[in-house]
Amino acid sequence: MEFLSYLINGVSLGSIYAIIALGYTMVYGIAKMLNFAHGDVIMVGGYVSFYATSFAAANLLGDEPSAGATLAATLLSVLLAMVVCTALGIIIEGLAYRPLRQAGNLAVLITAIGVSYFLQNAAQLLFGAAPKNFTPVVSGQLTLFSGQLRISYVALLTVVVCIVIMVGLTLFTGKNKMGKAMRACSEDQGAAQLMGINVNATISMTFAIGSALAAVAGVLLCSYSPVLQPTTGSMPGIKAFTAAVFGGIGSIPGAFLGGLLLGIIEAMAQAYISTQLSNTVLFAVLIVVLLVKPSGLLGKYAPEKV
Amino acid sequence: MKNYFKGMKAVTKMDYATYAGVILAFVIVSLCQSFGLLNRSVSGMLVPICAYVCMALSLNLTVGVLGELSLGHAGFMSVGAFTGIITSMSLSTTVPNELARVVLALVVGMIFAAITGVIVGVPVLRLRGDYLAIVTLAFGEIIKDIINCLLVGWDENGLHIALNIDGTKSIASLGLSENGIEIIKGAQGASGNDRIATFTVGFVLVLITLVVVLNLVRSRTGRAVMAIRDNRIAAESVGINVTKYKLMAFVTSAALAGAAGALFGLNYSSVSAVQFDFNTSILVLVYVVLGGLGNMWGSIIATVVLYVLPEALRSFSDYRMLAYAIVLILVMLATNNDQLKGLLAKVIPVRKKGDAIDG
Amino acid sequence: MAKKFEYEKGKMVPVPSHSIIPERDVDKSPILECSHLGIQFGGLKAVDDLNLTVGRTEIAGLIGPNGAGKTTVFNLLTKVYQPTMGTILLDGQDTSGKTTVQINRMGIARTFQNIRLFGNLSVEDNVKIGLHNQEAYSMFTGILRLPKYWKQERTAHERAMELLSIFDMQDLAGHKAGSLPYGAQRRLEIVRALATNPSLLLLDEPAAGMNPSETAELMENIVKIRDTFQIAILLIEHDMNLVMGICEGICVLNFGQIIAKGTAEEIQANPAVIEAYLGKKKEG
Numbered sequence: 001m002e003f004l005s006y007l008i009n010g011v012s013l014g015s016i017y018a019i020i021a022l023g024y025t026m027v028y029g030i031a032k033m034l035n036f037a038h039g040d041v042i043m044v045g046g047y048v049s050f051y052a053t054s055f056a057a058a059n060l061l062g063d064e065p066s067a068g069a070t071l072a073a074t075l076l077s078v079l080l081a082m083v084v085c086t087a088l089g090i091i092i093e094g095l096a097y098r099p100l101r102q103a104g105n106l107a108v109l110i111t112a113i114g115v116s117y118f119l120q121n122a123a124q125l126l127f128g129a130a131p132k133n134f135t136p137v138v139s140g141q142l143t144l145f146s147g148q149l150r151i152s153y154v155a156l157l158t159v160v161v162c163i164v165i166m167v168g169l170t171l172f173t174g175k176n177k178m179g180k181a182m183r184a185c186s187e188d189q190g191a192a193q194l195m196g197i198n199v200n201a202t203i204s205m206t207f208a209i210g211s212a213l214a215a216v217a218g219v220l221l222c223s224y225s226p227v228l229q230p231t232t233g234s235m236p237g238i239k240a241f242t243a244a245v246f247g248g249i250g251s252i253p254g255a256f257l258g259g260l261l262l263g264i265i266e267a268m269a270q271a272y273i274s275t276q277l278s279n280t281v282l283f284a285v286l287i288v289v290l291l292v293k294p295s296g297l298l299g300k301y302a303p304e305k306v
Numbered sequence: 307m308k309n310y311f312k313g314m315k316a317v318t319k320m321d322y323a324t325y326a327g328v329i330l331a332f333v334i335v336s337l338c339q340s341f342g343l344l345n346r347s348v349s350g351m352l353v354p355i356c357a358y359v360c361m362a363l364s365l366n367l368t369v370g371v372l373g374e375l376s377l378g379h380a381g382f383m384s385v386g387a388f389t390g391i392i393t394s395m396s397l398s399t400t401v402p403n404e405l406a407r408v409v410l411a412l413v414v415g416m417i418f419a420a421i422t423g424v425i426v427g428v429p430v431l432r433l434r435g436d437y438l439a440i441v442t443l444a445f446g447e448i449i450k451d452i453i454n455c456l457l458v459g460w461d462e463n464g465l466h467i468a469l470n471i472d473g474t475k476s477i478a479s480l481g482l483s484e485n486g487i488e489i490i491k492g493a494q495g496a497s498g499n500d501r502i503a504t505f506t507v508g509f510v511l512v513l514i515t516l517v518v519v520l521n522l523v524r525s526r527t528g529r530a531v532m533a534i535r536d537n538r539i540a541a542e543s544v545g546i547n548v549t550k551y552k553l554m555a556f557v558t559s560a561a562l563a564g565a566a567g568a569l570f571g572l573n574y575s576s577v578s579a580v581q582f583d584f585n586t587s588i589l590v591l592v593y594v595v596l597g598g599l600g601n602m603w604g605s606i607i608a609t610v611v612l613y614v615l616p617e618a619l620r621s622f623s624d625y626r627m628l629a630y631a632i633v634l635i636l637v638m639l640a641t642n643n644d645q646l647k648g649l650l651a652k653v654i655p656v657r658k659k660g661d662a663i664d665g
Numbered sequence: 666m667a668k669k670f671e672y673e674k675g676k677m678v679p680v681p682s683h684s685i686i687p688e689r690d691v692d693k694s695p696i697l698e699c700s701h702l703g704i705q706f707g708g709l710k711a712v713d714d715l716n717l718t719v720g721r722t723e724i725a726g727l728i729g730p731n732g733a734g735k736t737t738v739f740n741l742l743t744k745v746y747q748p749t750m751g752t753i754l755l756d757g758q759d760t761s762g763k764t765t766v767q768i769n770r771m772g773i774a775r776t777f778q779n780i781r782l783f784g785n786l787s788v789e790d791n792v793k794i795g796l797h798n799q800e801a802y803s804m805f806t807g808i809l810r811l812p813k814y815w816k817q818e819r820t821a822h823e824r825a826m827e828l829l830s831i832f833d834m835q836d837l838a839g840h841k842a843g844s845l846p847y848g849a850q851r852r853l854e855i856v857r858a859l860a861t862n863p864s865l866l867l868l869d870e871p872a873a874g875m876n877p878s879e880t881a882e883l884m885e886n887i888v889k890i891r892d893t894f895q896i897a898i899l900l901i902e903h904d905m906n907l908v909m910g911i912c913e914g915i916c917v918l919n920f921g922q923i924i925a926k927g928t929a930e931e932i933q934a935n936p937a938v939i940e941a942y943l944g945k946k947k948e949g
Binding site: 028034096099100102103104105106107109110111113114115117118121122124125238241242245249273274275276277279280283284286287290291294295296 | 369375429432433434436437439440441443444445447448451452454455470471472473493584588591592595596599624625627628630631632634635638639641642643644645646
């Protein structure tokens with residue numbers, strides 16, 4: 001029973017990683033860049049949602065708001081976070097990354113790091129360095145087996161949201177015209193352009209989707225561990241990036257699988273091995289997997305043509 | 307004399323100019339220091355600057371010369387720092403001479419970082435591109451976590467080492483005798499260290515690092531490494547053992563980072579593992595990329611400027627890190643976007659870059 | 666139009682079941698012997714049952730339509746791909762299980778169809794990298810610049826200049842290899858391959874992208890290289906003037922299989938070759 005609760009915890013944490021990893025993997029697949037600022041977009045999403053709910057609680061809702069009104073306020077705050085993050089993603093891409101489309105990988109990487117510094121420090125100036133206590137989007141827990149197994153509603157919600165996003169994205173990239181354009185760009189940008197695909201617009205769209213997902217991930221992450229500060233996004237960002245590589249960067253099912261496995265490994269390592277060394281276990285598993293499968297679990301291995 | 311310089315290749319001239327620049331900078335700073343022209347905050351920055359210059363030079367060997375992106379270079383610095391501190395603290399009675407102790411600590415730090423370099427390099431160098439980068443990141447984090455759990459003490463019976471895996475052990479579990487020294491106390495790191503690193507030692511280390519890196523690049527070994535960077539398949543076709551030379555460059559780079567770490571560690575009375583995390587690796591990577599890949603002189607300048615910049619921006623107080631981020635983004639855009647570069651070239655007539663720098 | 670290239674070819678003598686090699690090489694053991702060489706990618710036999718012999722100082726040609734598997738043969742010879750069938754003997758020694766690096770040390774050097782130079786390095790350094798295995802000082806000798814370093818570097822410099830002089834490229838020594846014009850890049854690749862001191866040189870489309878006068882000069886130089894270094898050269902080329910002009914033995918490949926072997930005259934008259942290049946004449 002104990003094992004089951006750790007497992008559920010791991011799946012829920014893994015679902016958050018998976019949602020963030022999807023953002024990394026889509027951007028990597030299309031723009032071939034490591035967007036190190038992605039983790040900080042999560043943090044921005046968290047703050048927007050935090051201030052929106054606080055504002056609603058203070059001004060719009062009464063002293064004893066009805067369940068419906070609270071739900072509406074929460075949903076609106078998440079929606080607002082998504083809109084803000086989407087806009088932020090498009091702005092970052094347009095201002096910082098687009099001018100470097102022809103530049104080397106490292107130049108883009110360093111710029112992304114600059115953007116990450118910028119977001120963290122701007123957040124510190126705007127919102128303060130002191131951690132904020134985030135109110136989870138849903139509270140309470142499900143009690144099963146006469147109290148032996150407790151599952152928080154947040155964990156359930158996270159898993160459901162992750163599955164919905166996963167299915168949605170698969171359908172989108174498979175069937176939709178924009179989705180096909182994305183896949184074309186990720187195969188060969190030059191050829192896609194010659195086929196009349198607007199590469200810049202497609203890349204913008206990818207950043208928009210990735211950032212909107214980051215906002216959702218931000219809200220879920222802050223509900224999972226309700227402390228919000230300017231560096232909140234860094235470590236989950238790095239781990240989600242690891243998850244994306246783990247599953248095979250550029251692959252959407254890979255990001256999902258990688259995120260989920262990483263969450264489970266982390267939860268299990270914390271429970272059964274060592275809290276201090278849980279990251280060590282996690283990274284060690286990553287190293288071993290990459291040595292056996294150099295392109296990740298579901299990545300395509302393309303040997304260089306001679 | 308004039309003819310002698312005329313006969314030299316542009317590459318060699320550039321190397322000598324770099325040495326001359328470093329020595330000149332040392333002389334000027336030392337003079338300023340002896341005349342009391344430097345305030346405390348500037349004097350305090352001298353040794354860390356030297357350490358970061360060495361870090362940038364050594365990372366440039368991996369990223370610029372070998373052409374592999376490493377995101378875990380601070381891990382080697384960490385290994386060097388802590389083994390250096392352990393050496394210095396355990397030898398404090400046996401080797402009372404501070405200079406001798408610093409040198410010993412640097413050598414030990416270098417050796418241990420080199421060993422770590424072999425352990426990390428053998429698996430890592432089999433991977434390519436971004437996969438290699440993420441695994442170096444992973445190793446950097448693993449090193450940080452392990453040192454965070456490390457308990458080390460010294461008494462007349464020798465070194466006592468324990469790993470605090472489940473969070474139940476403390477420095478007391480080492481069972482040190484009465485006059486034992488507690489050296490590393492898990493997550494708190496090492497504190498109460500002797501601050502024995504000096505600017506002169508730092509300068510000498512910079513010079514040694516520079517000689518190692520530049521001479522390596524201009525040798526048969528360096529050419530093999532750069533051949534692998536430029537075209538792995540062609541390098542194999544002319545009989546270059548790719549794995550061997552990749553590992554050589556990587557381990558040399560790790561060893562130099564270890565020495566830099568030891569220098570850094572011996573400059574502070576307390577040091578903890580979180581100081582050498584992913585962000586430190588990134589910081590050094592920024593120095594290297596802004597200075598120019600494979601350009602050692604550029605790495606030195608970029609490190610000094612970017613290390614001093616946040617201090618110089620102090621008047622902006624809270625906004626200084628924000629300003630730093632903006633400067634970073636703008637510099638990257640200005641140096642890498644063709645239109646902006648063209649615009650800049652019109653404003654500032656830049657000397658055309660020869661092949662001298664691309665070492 | 667390219668000036669007509671005059672070259673006295675050796676008389677060709679058939680070697681049982683393998684190939685034909687020049688009369689002057691018959692008494693010596695062949696440098697390269699492939700028998701039943703083949704590789705399968707999945708179900709596709711990219712090269713199948715390839716038997717080929719190259720004489721010690723022969724200039725041999727490997728031709729065939731696009732996609733016939735010519736470059737794959739080079740990749741098999743240099744162990745970029747490990748053959749799934751057959752054997753390769755280099756100077757009588759079995760090469761099975763060897764790596765690309767070991768093959769180069771055994772004496773095969775090559776150039777690439779899509780040029781693979783060390784683009785950021787100088788022309789001289791590119792050649793010196795070819796000389797890598799003929800220098801022998803350690804990393805520490807290099808870092809400490811011991812006398813051995815200076816001595817060997819001077820030798821390497823002189824040797825590099827000597828090799829560059831084959832193509833009159835000494836003046837380009839300080840230039841960045843990636844900034845050279847296309848033709849010069851192809852020539853530099855040949856010089857780099859020669860620097861590894863091979864006994865068999867594989868040239869993959871050496872004349873691609875060259876104009877007729879450059880090609881004519883290249884033909885002279887290929888023969889000059891063979892005569893000076895006394896090595897065998899096996900080349901892939903689509904320029905039939907070059908192939909028919911300098912190759913003593915020619916081997917035609919189609920769909921991974923040898924369809925004809927012989928001298929230039931024999932190949933030109935062979936109906937199977939004409940069919941492979943131009944297609945079958947419709948009946949009726």
